Amino acid sequence: MTDTAPSTATRRYGTRPTMKDVAARAGVGLKTVSRVVNGEPGVTPDTERRVQEAITALGFRRNDSARILRKGRTASIGLVLEDLADPFYGPLSRAVEEIARAHGALLINGSSAEDPEREQELVLALCARRVDGLVIIPAGHDHRYLAPEMAAGVATVFVDRPAGRVDADAVLSDSFGGSRDAIAHLIAHGHRRIGFVGDLPGIHTATERLRGYHAAMSDAGLPVHDAWVSLGPTDPERVRAAATAMLNAAEPVTALFAGNNRVTVTVVRVLAERPEPAAPVALVGFDDFELADLLSPGITVIAQDSAQLGRTAADLLFRRLDGAGGDPQRVVLPTRLIPRGSGELPPPATSTP
Amino acid sequence: MTDTAPSTATRRYGTRPTMKDVAARAGVGLKTVSRVVNGEPGVTPDTERRVQEAITALGFRRNDSARILRKGRTASIGLVLEDLADPFYGPLSRAVEEIARAHGALLINGSSAEDPEREQELVLALCARRVDGLVIIPAGHDHRYLAPEMAAGVATVFVDRPAGRVDADAVLSDSFGGSRDAIAHLIAHGHRRIGFVGDLPGIHTATERLRGYHAAMSDAGLPVHDAWVSLGPTDPERVRAAATAMLNAAEPVTALFAGNNRVTVTVVRVLAERPEPAAPVALVGFDDFELADLLSPGITVIAQDSAQLGRTAADLLFRRLDGAGGDPQRVVLPTRLIPRGSGELPPPATSTP
DNA sequence: CCCGGCGCTGACAACGTTGTCCAGGGGCTA
DNA sequence: TAGCCCCTGGACAACGTTGTCAGCGCCGGG
Numbered sequence: 001m002t003d004t005a006p007s008t009a010t011r012r013y014g015t016r017p018t019m020k021d022v023a024a025r026a027g028v029g030l031k032t033v034s035r036v037v038n039g040e041p042g043v044t045p046d047t048e049r050r051v052q053e054a055i056t057a058l059g060f061r062r063n064d065s066a067r068i069l070r071k072g073r074t075a076s077i078g079l080v081l082e083d084l085a086d087p088f089y090g091p092l093s094r095a096v097e098e099i100a101r102a103h104g105a106l107l108i109n110g111s112s113a114e115d116p117e118r119e120q121e122l123v124l125a126l127c128a129r130r131v132d133g134l135v136i137i138p139a140g141h142d143h144r145y146l147a148p149e150m151a152a153g154v155a156t157v158f159v160d161r162p163a164g165r166v167d168a169d170a171v172l173s174d175s176f177g178g179s180r181d182a183i184a185h186l187i188a189h190g191h192r193r194i195g196f197v198g199d200l201p202g203i204h205t206a207t208e209r210l211r212g213y214h215a216a217m218s219d220a221g222l223p224v225h226d227a228w229v230s231l232g233p234t235d236p237e238r239v240r241a242a243a244t245a246m247l248n249a250a251e252p253v254t255a256l257f258a259g260n261n262r263v264t265v266t267v268v269r270v271l272a273e274r275p276e277p278a279a280p281v282a283l284v285g286f287d288d289f290e291l292a293d294l295l296s297p298g299i300t301v302i303a304q305d306s307a308q309l310g311r312t313a314a315d316l317l318f319r320r321l322d323g324a325g326g327d328p329q330r331v332v333l334p335t336r337l338i339p340r341g342s343g344e345l346p347p348p349a350t351s352t353p
Numbered sequence: 354m355t356d357t358a359p360s361t362a363t364r365r366y367g368t369r370p371t372m373k374d375v376a377a378r379a380g381v382g383l384k385t386v387s388r389v390v391n392g393e394p395g396v397t398p399d400t401e402r403r404v405q406e407a408i409t410a411l412g413f414r415r416n417d418s419a420r421i422l423r424k425g426r427t428a429s430i431g432l433v434l435e436d437l438a439d440p441f442y443g444p445l446s447r448a449v450e451e452i453a454r455a456h457g458a459l460l461i462n463g464s465s466a467e468d469p470e471r472e473q474e475l476v477l478a479l480c481a482r483r484v485d486g487l488v489i490i491p492a493g494h495d496h497r498y499l500a501p502e503m504a505a506g507v508a509t510v511f512v513d514r515p516a517g518r519v520d521a522d523a524v525l526s527d528s529f530g531g532s533r534d535a536i537a538h539l540i541a542h543g544h545r546r547i548g549f550v551g552d553l554p555g556i557h558t559a560t561e562r563l564r565g566y567h568a569a570m571s572d573a574g575l576p577v578h579d580a581w582v583s584l585g586p587t588d589p590e591r592v593r594a595a596a597t598a599m600l601n602a603a604e605p606v607t608a609l610f611a612g613n614n615r616v617t618v619t620v621v622r623v624l625a626e627r628p629e630p631a632a633p634v635a636l637v638g639f640d641d642f643e644l645a646d647l648l649s650p651g652i653t654v655i656a657q658d659s660a661q662l663g664r665t666a667a668d669l670l671f672r673r674l675d676g677a678g679g680d681p682q683r684v685v686l687p688t689r690l691i692p693r694g695s696g697e698l699p700p701p702a703t704s705t706p
Numbered sequence: 707c708c709c710g711g712c713g714c715t716g717a718c719a720a721c722g723t724t725g726t727c728c729a730g731g732g733g734c735t736a
Numbered sequence: 737t738a739g740c741c742c743c744t745g746g747a748c749a750a751c752g753t754t755g756t757c758a759g760c761g762c763c764g765g766g
Contacts, residue, residue: 016505029746059501064481065421066722069751085447094438108461128417148412152369291644382716419752422721
C-alpha cells in the first residue's frame, strides 16, 4: 500500500519538518528556503513557487527557537503583574499587548500574587527566555537581582510602583495628589473624622496614598486618630473588619477613603449592609470601576487610567529598545476626581457642632 | 588601568556570558557547567563551588532559547482569548496560568479581538515558538489551519466555544441550558413578551443561548416576535439601540435577557436611565459580574464559573501533554441561576390580561 | 602487584536557523 | 565575439545548550 496521504503521515508524530526537508523536497538549497520563508529578495518566482508548495505539502513552520538563538532578539516582552484576574490590570495588560503587537512582539506574562519571591522567579525565567524587555508591576522592594539583566540589555520599565534599590524607568499614577484631592473633597463637604482603609503598608502606592491623606488632613488643620487608619491585605475579611471598627467606634468616622478598587468594593458592601436608620457615610475610592455610577449613591472615585499607564510604559519600553538612551525616567500620570454622590454626602448634623 | 570592575564591565553591552565563559573562568569543562546549572549529579562539591562563583561573578543566566532548541520542549503554553481586558477572561486566564505554573510552564498570551484572522496569526506565531500546548477561545469557525500543528504534537484545547471543522478537545459552559433556565424563570414570573439581546450570531455561545431562548418560549407555548431578538456586536451603542427599540415598541417587551456580561451592563444602564413613571422591566443576564448584587434591584444572572472553565481546560491540556490519548473530549460545565431581584419583577398589570 | 570498576570530567556532535561568502550562468556592452 | 557584471543559488559556520561517550585516576579485591 503506497503512502500518498498528506504531509502529516509522511513524518512520525512529534517530529516536525525542517527547512532541510523542505529544501530536499523542493530540490533547492537550504538558504533558498530561508529566503522564501523570510520574504528576502533574490529568488526566481518559479523557485519560490516550488518552495511554497513543499512548505504546504510538509506542513512546515519555521522554528522560532532556532531563529531566536541565531538572531539574538526574541521579539517578545514580558509582563509581570500582581493578578491577572484583578480588573485594574485587565486594561493595563491589554494596552501593553496592543503596543507590543504594533511592534511585532509577543507578550509573555505572569502573576506574582504580590509575592516578591515569585516575582523574582518569574522575572528571571523571562530573562532566561531572553525577552527583549520587561514591564513589571513590582511586588518586592529590592530589584538588585535585575542589575545584571539590565546591564546585559534587557529594557525594563516599572509600572504603578517604582523599582527598589535599582535605577529604572517607572510610570506611576499620582497617588499622593489623588488621595490629597479625595480627602480635601470630603473635608470640603464638611467631614472632620475621615477613615483611611488601604493596602499593605509595604506597597508604594499604599504609603503614597496614606501620605496624601495625612497631607490633606494637616492642610486643613485636622487631627488624625490612629484608629482612623488601617493598612493591610485587601481581602474582604480584613477590610470589612477595619471599616466596621471605624464606623462603630465611640467617635465614629463620618466618611471613608478606600485605598484601591478592591477595598472600595468591600466598603460599599459594608455600607450597604448597615441597618436602615444609620446615618449615611460618605465614601471616596481610589481607582474607578465599572458600575460605580450605577450604585446608589454613585461612588465618587479618584480615577486613574490603567490603560494609559500600560500604554505609556510600553511606549517607553519600545523607545528604549529602539535605542533611546538617557537616564531612567519617572513619569507620573495625573488622576481625576469623579464626583458621583457618595463623596458629596454631608456628615450627620450632630457631628458638626 | 586594569579592569577589576564587576562582571558587567567585563563584557560589552548587549552580550551575555555563556557557559563557555563560565567554564573558562572556573577552569572546568563546558559540560560540567551544564551539570551544575541543571543540578545534575556527579560534580564534586569543590568544583561546584568554583562554578557557582564564576556564575555569579559573570552574571550568567542560561539561555533558554538554546536549551529549547536542543531539548525540543519549551515548557510554555499559549493562551489566545478574545480580550484580556474583559472581566470574564481575567479569572479564566489566571486559572490557566496557575495550572501552567504548577507544571513549571510559562504562559504566552494574546488577544484575538474577536477577529478570526488575528486569531490565526497569533496561534501560528505561538506554534512557531513551539509552545507545548494551546488553550484557545476561538474567534473563527474554521480551524483546519491547526491540523498540521496538532498532528505534529501541539496539544490544543478550546474553551468557551468549540473548534470549527477540526476535531479537538473543548470545554464549554452549558449555554443552551442556562438560557433556557433564564427564560423559564422569567416566564414563571408572569412574563410573556421577552426580549433577547445577544452577541454576534457567528459566535457559538450566542446561537446556543438564542436556541435556549427559543426552546423555553416554545416549551411554554409562547410566540416569539422577530422584533424581540437582536444579535450583534456588544458595543454599547448597538446594545442600547436594540434594547430601547424593544422597550418602546407598540407592544413592548416586559423582560429582557442579556446574552453576556457586556450586554447586561449596558442594559442595566438603559433601564436606569428610563424616566421615573415607566414600569420596571425584568432582567436576567448571562454571566455573573462583580457588584451585580449591590445594584437595586440586584441583577439576576446565569452564573458560569470562568475560573473553573480555565482550570478544566488547562488540566485537560496537561493531561494530553503527559501522554493521555483517546478521542477529543467535549466537557460541558453546568450553569447556575442566581436570583437577585431583577429577574423576579412581575410584568406590569396591564400586560397580563 | 595487577586488574576491574566506579566516580568524575571533558571533547564533540547535534538541535534548526541565519549571515557570509563564493560559484556559475546569462545578458549586456564594447 | 569577448569580457564583465549582476542575479540566483548553495555550502558552511555559528548561535548556546544538552546528550553521548570516552578517558583518567583511584580504590578494593584477588
